[in-house]
Amino acid sequence: MKINCPHCDLKLEAGEELYGEVVECPSCHQTVAIPFSEEDRQLQIKTRCT
Ligand SMILES: [Zn+2]
Numbered sequence: 001m002k003i004n005c006p007h008c009d010l011k012l013e014a015g016e017e018l019y020g021e022v023v024e025c026p027s028c029h030q031t032v033a034i035p036f037s038e039e040d041r042q043l044q045i046k047t048r049c050t
Pocket of ligand 1: 010
């Protein structure tokens with residue numbers, strides 16, 4: 001799935017093997033949590049913004 005880095009908004013392509021993992025953004029080198037699904041993604045972004 002494609003996700004946006006929450007720190008710098010870079011588009012990242014995450015393969016299935018990365019679902020649920022935490023990766024380092026190649027642009028800003030912050031950690032990005034890859035969600036398990038698209039629905040989970042919306043949930044996580046909301047949760048992280050509060
Ligand atoms: Zn980034």
